[in-house]
Amino acid sequence: MARHYGIPYMGSKQKLVDKFIPFIVNRHPGVTHFYDLFGGGASIALYAVRKYPKISVHYNELSNAVGGLLQYLKDGGDIPFDFIPRQDFERDYTREDWYGGLLQTCWTFGNNQKSYLYGLRIEEFKQEATKLVMTGKGNIDFLEQFNNKYVDEMFKRVDFNTRIYMDSKRYKTPYQRRIVLNRQLPELGPLQHMARLERLKQIQQMPSLQRLNITSGKTYKEVNITGKNIIVYCDPPYENTAEYKEGGFDHKEFYEWVMTRTFPVYLSSYKISDPRLKLIKAVKTRSLLASAYTDKASYNYENLYWNGVV
Numbered sequence: 001m002a003r004h005y006g007i008p009y010m011g012s013k014q015k016l017v018d019k020f021i022p023f024i025v026n027r028h029p030g031v032t033h034f035y036d037l038f039g040g041g042a043s044i045a046l047y048a049v050r051k052y053p054k055i056s057v058h059y060n061e062l063s064n065a066v067g068g069l070l071q072y073l074k075d076g077g078d079i080p081f082d083f084i085p086r087q088d089f090e091r092d093y094t095r096e097d098w099y100g101g102l103l104q105t106c107w108t109f110g111n112n113q114k115s116y117l118y119g120l121r122i123e124e125f126k127q128e129a130t131k132l133v134m135t136g137k138g139n140i141d142f143l144e145q146f147n148n149k150y151v152d153e154m155f156k157r158v159d160f161n162t163r164i165y166m167d168s169k170r171y172k173t174p175y176q177r178r179i180v181l182n183r184q185l186p187e188l189g190p191l192q193h194m195a196r197l198e199r200l201k202q203i204q205q206m207p208s209l210q211r212l213n214i215t216s217g218k219t220y221k222e223v224n225i226t227g228k229n230i231i232v233y234c235d236p237p238y239e240n241t242a243e244y245k246e247g248g249f250d251h252k253e254f255y256e257w258v259m260t261r262t263f264p265v266y267l268s269s270y271k272i273s274d275p276r277l278k279l280i281k282a283v284k285t286r287s288l289l290a291s292a293y294t295d296k297a298s299y300n301y302e303n304l305y306w307n308g309v310v
Helices: 019-027 043-051 062-072 088-090 098-106 124-133 140-155 173-183 192-204 207-211 253-259
Strands: 033-035 056-061 213-216 230-234 265-269 278-286 299-306
Touching: 019 043, 019 088, 019 265, 019 278, 033 043, 043 056, 043 207, 062 192, 062 207, 062 213, 088 098, 088 253, 098 192, 098 278, 124 140, 124 173, 124 192, 173 192, 213 230
Parallel strands: 033 056, 033 230, 056 213, 230 265
Antiparallel strands: 265 299, 278 299
8 A cells, every 4th residue: 555545635644644543543442433524635534444444434525626536536437647738727627526626636736726737848748758658659859859958958968868768568557657757857857647646546446445435515514423432633724824725714713613512623733823722742744845945854843632522
């Protein structure tokens, strides 16, 4: 099983699942229902449903597009690996169905759900490289010349001589060809969309996916939380940070909802303004966004809070 558990998603908790979820579950012996109310890319829910087969795991996501994509994977829908040009992306990425979710998560820069993944300058290169990877055939002369020019302009290496070797008989699958091409053309970076789509395929092949209960289009207050021995986990938009695509979020109202529940509710955040919530765990994490712009590592603490209900 891949280390990545969820759909590519901005703010994913994939690096924290094995630190937060076992900690929470172990505090409540006999738990029978686990609710992830801000499901996002489903890294939490997919980890829980895989690790705890006796617990009924419920995933909810406000976005019908992202939640619809997870349902589409559960239903066994075909994952399109065809290259999606910018104009097609801009036409369809706001769709509120599984295909809109596919574009928002696998075809956006930094998984921000709104900006096309590749810049204008390299889009044609990425499209031709995708063709080579998917079919074993492509315009290798174009790819070599483009890479030479790119290296010259970016790194001032005038005599750089790119050579691409792609033996389709030896490298029979798109995955194998993608890895080989990445090694031969490191300057222009990987085919990010293909790696993300391959992750969707891994999720779809998880047997435990069929046990996951999926809802979408509901707010945390609208989810019907039923059953005995319930645990609720929430990963809401963080205070004083960029909001999710849906817009503003009323943290005060949310905290009041958390504190008036009769079952245990846990939430993750950097810092919260409501002193009633108890800080019970902190995990030091490296900021990948900051690392992309500076050589100096930047760290944050992902904190886990609890409403105090046993």
